[in-house]
Amino acid sequence: MIEKNLNQIFQARIDSEEKIEARDWMPEKYRQTLIRQISQHAHSEVVGMLPEGNWITRAPSLRRKVALLAKVQDEAGHGLYLYSAAETLGAKRSDLIQQLLDGTAKYSSIFNYPTLSWADIGAIGWLVDGAAIMNQVMLCRTSYGPYARAMVRICKEESFHQRQGYEIMIALSKGSEEQKAMAQDALNRWWWPSLMMFGPNDAESKHTAQSMAWKIKRKTNDELRQAFVDATVPQAEYLGLTIPDADLKWNEERGHYDFGPIDWDEFWQVVKGYGQCNKERIAARRKAEEEGEWVREAALAYAEKQRIKKENQKTKVA
Amino acid sequence: MDNNWPLWEVFIRSKKGLSHKHVGSLHAADADMAIENARDVYTRRMEGESIWVVESKDIVASNPSQQEELYDPAKDKIYRHPTFYDIPDEIGHM
Numbered sequence: 001m002i003e004k005n006l007n008q009i010f011q012a013r014i015d016s017e018e019k020i021e022a023r024d025w026m027p028e029k030y031r032q033t034l035i036r037q038i039s040q041h042a043h044s045e046v047v048g049m050l051p052e053g054n055w056i057t058r059a060p061s062l063r064r065k066v067a068l069l070a071k072v073q074d075e076a077g078h079g080l081y082l083y084s085a086a087e088t089l090g091a092k093r094s095d096l097i098q099q100l101l102d103g104t105a106k107y108s109s110i111f112n113y114p115t116l117s118w119a120d121i122g123a124i125g126w127l128v129d130g131a132a133i134m135n136q137v138m139l140c141r142t143s144y145g146p147y148a149r150a151m152v153r154i155c156k157e158e159s160f161h162q163r164q165g166y167e168i169m170i171a172l173s174k175g176s177e178e179q180k181a182m183a184q185d186a187l188n189r190w191w192w193p194s195l196m197m198f199g200p201n202d203a204e205s206k207h208t209a210q211s212m213a214w215k216i217k218r219k220t221n222d223e224l225r226q227a228f229v230d231a232t233v234p235q236a237e238y239l240g241l242t243i244p245d246a247d248l249k250w251n252e253e254r255g256h257y258d259f260g261p262i263d264w265d266e267f268w269q270v271v272k273g274y275g276q277c278n279k280e281r282i283a284a285r286r287k288a289e290e291e292g293e294w295v296r297e298a299a300l301a302y303a304e305k306q307r308i309k310k311e312n313q314k315t316k317v318a
Numbered sequence: 319m320d321n322n323w324p325l326w327e328v329f330i331r332s333k334k335g336l337s338h339k340h341v342g343s344l345h346a347a348d349a350d351m352a353i354e355n356a357r358d359v360y361t362r363r364m365e366g367e368s369i370w371v372v373e374s375k376d377i378v379a380s381n382p383s384q385q386e387e388l389y390d391p392a393k394d395k396i397y398r399h400p401t402f403y404d405i406p407d408e409i410g411h412m
């Protein structure tokens with residue numbers, strides 16, 4: 001009875017666009033959904049550094065190198081903002097990281113594709129960050145306060161990511177025949193996985209209805225995907241590149257682009273761990289965790305030593 | 319040994335003359351490291367010129383379930399606002 005009442009009050013707050021804050025009462029399911037979603041988002045930011053980090057030392061100019069470094073550094077920051085938001089819900093950082101390392105938590109499947117050429121760095125900034133921005137702009141209005149505030153911060157930083165990627169694509173597509181072919185090849189490989197980033201079709205997505213009712217999400221997977229396609233097609237046309245979809249065409253009646261069916265078998269294969277780079281990514285994260293262990297220990301030991309030193313000085317003075 | 323670094327809340331003053339504002343939190347072994355990490359994470363684009371950090375466990379917060387008893391008493395005290403008082407137009411700005 002009381003629980004039911006609390007639920008109703010909670011939903012009324014959501015319906016009147018009030019933000020929910022960390023210490024407010026919330027349904028356990030709302031808390032768990034948020035922890036799952038925010039931590040998976042955080043893992044994606046962190047794992048997302050790996051495919052791009054692969055090209056930092058081989059960036060073709062200093063300008064490109066500082067941009068890519070700054071972008072990858074931003075993604076580390078985004079991971080931190082998101083882990084912090086999850087921690088306000090009572091999750092422990094070390095548990096969340098453990099879930100990533102033992103495979104019980106997922107991260108965006110896009111990062112299980114390899115970065116084979118420099119053009120991939122352009123395609124990732126343009127398409128992958130572009131798709132992420134669609135999602136993140138929506139999440140700036142999510143109902144959980146700390147998550148929404150983290151998103152506002154992230155979105156501010158994110159827009160240069162897409163621009164630096166698109167600039168790379170412009171340079172390549174206006175370059176030599178080989179460069180243009182590199183750009184086209186990157187688009188061919190990243191297009192469909194980028195569309196998959198928005199998740200299963202609405203009819204198949206089991207969490208969507210509840211997440212929309214709680215205003216954790218404000219738009220469905222299919223709405224976001226359509227918005228992304230509509231925004232991206234003219235950008236590809238400007239580059240003179242061809243989107244690898246024979247069914248792609250403007251639908252005057254709908255006022256949107258129609259596009260072909262997505263290969264969901266591929267999507268689920270990658271989610272389940274059978275993508276090209278799943279093992280490599282997790283191995284890299286495990287290595288970082290293991291090799292950082294002594295640093296974390298040493299820093300704590302040092303902090304403790306400093307604390308004792310200070311205390312002794314105080315007692316001496318007294 | 320529990321190797322979890324404590325959690326710190328970060329407050330940043332965006333420019334001189336303004337107050338520090340909460341921007342987020344981070345883990346660090348001690349206060350010095352918390353300041354350094356906050357510098358790296360929260361001021362990469364000139365967002366601030368002064369940083370405060372405080373351990374999260376030292377923050378005492380009001381109870382959200384006491385919303386009414388804490389804040390409602392101020393609602394009917396409109397005489398605390400300047401617009402409650404009638405001053406003739408001839409007097410001008412006061």
Ligand SMILES: [Fe+2]
Nearest residue numbers: 045074075078
């Ligand atoms: Fe990001």
Ligand SMILES: [Fe+2]
Nearest residue numbers: 075129158161
């Ligand atoms: Fe990004």
